[in-house]
Structures are given as C-alpha cells and as structure tokens.
C-alpha cells in the first residue's frame with residue numbers, strides 16, 4: 001500500500017520566494033497529495049501572505065489546500081473572519097493552532113479579546129462552519145508540557161473533543177517515538193488513524209537540529225554522529241534521503257497510512273523520498289496560472 005501524502009509549504013515573502021514556492025508546488029502536485037497546507041508565520045506575521053498563498057494555490061492548481069491559523073495577536077472576531085474568508089473562496093480545511101509568539105518575545109500570551117488556546121479556537125471554528133480541522137500534536141513532549149508526555153495526550157484529547165478531525169504531529173527522528181505516542185493516544189480514546197505523522201526531510205542537518213532543540217524534538221546521538229560524518233564526506237543529502245525513507249517505511253510497516261511532509265518549499269528531497277516509498281506521479285496540475 002502506498003501512503004496518502006500531504007505537503008506543508010510556507011508563504012513567500014519576496015518575489016523570488018514566490019517563484020520557488022510555485023516551482024515546489026508544480027513539482028509535487030503530480031504526486032496527487034490529499035492536501036497541501038500553508039503555514040502562518042510565528043506571531044501571526046504572515047497573515048496576508050498566508051491568505052494570498054492559500055488563494056493562489058487553491059485557484060491555480062485544484063489541489064485541496066489547508067490554511068494554518070493561529071490565536072496569536074488577533075481578536076476572536078478577526079481570527080474567525082479569516083476563517084470565513086477562506087470558506088467563501090472554497091477553502092474548508094484549517095490547521096488550527098495556538099501558535100508561537102514572534103521570535104524572541106517569550107511565551108504565548110493571549111490577547112484579552114483573543115482565543116486563549118487551541119482548544120478554544122477549534123471549538124469556535126467547529127461552531128462557525130463546516131471546516132475540516134486539523135491540530136498539532138507532539139510525539140516528543142512540547143516544551144510547555146513540563147516534560148510530561150501524558151500532558152500532551154490529555155491536551156490533544158481535549159482538542160479532539162472540541163471538534164478536531166485529525167492531528168498532524170511535530171517532526172521526530174525515530175519511528176518508535178511516533179508509535180509510542182500513537183499507543184498512548186489510543187489508550188486515551190483517540191482514534192490512532194486520525195494522527196498523521198509530520199515528516200521532515202533534512203535539507204540542512206545543523207538547521208534541523210537547532211529547530212528540533214527549539215520545539216522539543218529529541219535528537220538521537222547516533223543520528224547526530226551519522227550526519228556529522230556525512231557532512232564531512234559530502235553525503236548529507238544521501239543520508240537525509242536514506243534516513244527519512246527508512247523512517248517512513250518503518251511507520252508504514254506499523255500500519256501508518258498517511259504522511260505529512262514539511263517541505264520547507266524545497267521539493268526535491270520530498271519527491272525523492274516519496275519515490276522511494278512507491279508514490280509515483282499520478283496527476284498533472286489541473287490548471288496552470
């Protein structure tokens with residue numbers, strides 16, 4: 001069985017980046033993803049750019065698009081208005097997150113008139129319209145869970161109870177990390193089929209390691225050493241493809257049927273890993289701008 005795949009992109013901030021996003025979409029669209037998602041910059045900084053990227057992909061490709069939406073720095077009404085504007089253009093999939101504050105500004109602080117948590121946002125979206133809502137999940141404990149894996153599960157359960165349809169996980173480096181998380185989620189009454197692993201093809205190990213440290217993803221020492229050797233030998237990309245393909249294959253062998261790739265708008269590794277997993281070109285872009 002080939003997996004159902006989906007891709008995450010981030011909104012471009014420059015004209016050059018817009019071309020790169022479009023190239024990435026064109027290269028990956030023929031793999032017929034179930035959906036593609038567009039992130040919302042930390043601190044809500046890309047509100048307009050996210051909207052424009054979602055609209056452009058939706059109108060020009062025929063792909064199903066999921067718009068990320070966070071609670072940061074907006075009133076409840078402003079946030080719901082963004083969701084309603086997506087619905088009006090036919091985008092009915094939302095990745096609903098509490099969000100992080102702008103870089104360097106510390107912890108999330110709810111605005112007095114804003115949503116205080118992802119649970120509140122999910123509940124309001126569910127009441128506001130017919131959205132397919134995905135939320136974030138954390139196989140390695142989220143930094144704000146106090147290091148308690150059960151706290152993340154309990155909180156995830158609340159998001160499902162509030163109306164979430166599926167969860168996409170933060171990236172992780174070992175299949176066991178996801179599988180143990182899935183078991184804990186199932187034990188808490190969450191349908192494990194609704195948890196989609198987030199997969200990070202490693203474009204640049206040093207950056208990936210830094211990002212992992214920031215979001216609480218555990219970096220296995222042997223993988224760190226293997227990447228150090230691969231970088232020295234000029235084989236970083238080869239190791240990235242081998243490691244990520246094996247991670248995905250291990251997940252699939254354990255019955256995981258959906259994979260969500262963090263593409264970072266760089267499509268080649270993702271495409272090669274999909275090919276290694278047997279996902280081949282199925283579709284042409286239905287419309288090209």
Ligand SMILES: Cc1cc2nc3c(=O)[nH]c(=O)nc-3n(C[C@H](O)[C@H](O)[C@H](O)COP(=O)(O)OP(=O)(O)OC[C@H]3O[C@@H](n4cnc5c(N)ncnc54)[C@H](O)[C@@H]3O)c2cc1C
Nearest residue numbers: 039040042068097098099100118136142144145152168170
């Ligand atoms: C798939 C995915 C996509 C993402 N996309 C974006 C994006 O586009 N833009 C962006 O800015 N960020 C994004 N992020 C990062 C995300 O915003 C941060 O990880 C943020 O710190 C948490 O958001 P959340 O909705 O997952 O939080 P939550 O799940 O609401 O909280 C994270 C953890 O904190 C603890 N916690 C939080 N509130 C409570 C509470 N009231 N009571 C008890 N425990 C609590 C729980 O342990 C919980 O698991 C994404 C993350 C993922 C996994």
